Amino acid sequence: MSADRRARPAAVEVRGAVKAFGAHTVLDGIDLTVEPGTVTVIVGPSGSGKSTLLRAINHLEKLDQGCVSVNGELIGVREQGDRLKELPERAILAQRRRIGFVFQNFNLFPHLTAVENVAEAPVATGAATRTEALERARSLLAAVGLADKEGAYPRHLSGGQQQRVAIARALAQHPEVILFDEPTSALDPELVGEVLSVIKDLAGTGTTLIIVTHEIAFAREVADEVVFLDGGRIVERGAPSQVLDRPRHTRTREFLSKVL
Numbered sequence: 370m371s372a373d374r375r376a377r378p379a380a381v382e383v384r385g386a387v388k389a390f391g392a393h394t395v396l397d398g399i400d401l402t403v404e405p406g407t408v409t410v411i412v413g414p415s416g417s418g419k420s421t422l423l424r425a426i427n428h429l430e431k432l433d434q435g436c437v438s439v440n441g442e443l444i445g446v447r448e449q450g451d452r453l454k455e456l457p458e459r460a461i462l463a464q465r466r467r468i469g470f471v472f473q474n475f476n477l478f479p480h481l482t483a484v485e486n487v488a489e490a491p492v493a494t495g496a497a498t499r500t501e502a503l504e505r506a507r508s509l510l511a512a513v514g515l516a517d518k519e520g521a522y523p524r525h526l527s528g529g530q531q532q533r534v535a536i537a538r539a540l541a542q543h544p545e546v547i548l549f550d551e552p553t554s555a556l557d558p559e560l561v562g563e564v565l566s567v568i569k570d571l572a573g574t575g576t577t578l579i580i581v582t583h584e585i586a587f588a589r590e591v592a593d594e595v596v597f598l599d600g601g602r603i604v605e606r607g608a609p610s611q612v613l614d615r616p617r618h619t620r621t622r623e624f625l626s627k628v629l
């Protein structure tokens with residue numbers, strides 16, 4: 370590994386993440402390093418803390434302990450002595466723009482067309498003029514196979530099409546990292562493939578992807594690293610061939626026997 374490469378900060382670094390809701394500890398000391406340009410797939414049973422971990426990465430969820438950095442910059446907080454101090458909301462919003470988030474339920478604006486949904490954030494944040502944003506939105510929609518749907522409202526699109534618009538919308542912000550929270554779980558089975566295929570195209574283009582999914586065959590194909598989460602802890606992590614085909618832990622084996 371060259372000195373240059375070593376000097377590059379991790380795309381995402383989670384250190385000592387702890388989060389409880391009341392008496393229920395949902396993240397129980399998570400350390401996770403994601404290298405730039407790689408694909409990390411997070412798997413684990415329902416309730417294991419996958420969504421909370423993703424939400425903590427873009428500071429939608431505030432940690433009780435620990436911190437998250439994206440490209441070497443602390444997210445949501447800054448260090449003050451040996452404590453962490455919350456950044457102002459405006460600073461957090463600006464940081465969040467660098468992190469795309471694709472939700473299970475698409476979360477498109479219902480009153481905006483596909484192309485307006487994709488162009489909305491760059492215009493709202495002043496990152497682009499309306500003309501520039503619409504032009505880029507059209508090319509992003511074409512890239513996800515929706516060139517003919519730019520004028521359609523979400524209610525006239527299938528779930529798979531809506532999720533592809535949501536991915537184009539995430540890309541419109543030139544994110545350094547994109548987080549996917551079960552992006553195909555809300556889809557009819559015949560629509561899953563078109564969304565996975567768009568995500569597959571994104572893998573290897575330089576954007577760092579962190580994907581929570583139960584699609585194990587997909588994970589095997591795209592992941593550089595698979596992380597198995599259970600009870601708010603990382604039980605094991607490694608290459609897909611190791612974690613998915615030769616898991617070391619009983620809990621991983623039990624989980625995989627249920628989803629495979």
Ligand code: ADP
Nearest residue numbers: 390393395413414415416417418419420421422
């Ligand atoms: P996963 O995505 O792996 O299914 P989550 O991160 O959504 O798990 O949730 C982990 C646990 O935390 C669950 O038991 C869930 O009920 C609980 N939880 C998540 N968010 C909240 C919240 N805002 N308030 C209370 N409990 C929550």
Ligand code: MG
Nearest residue numbers: 419420421550
């Ligand atoms: Mg979840």
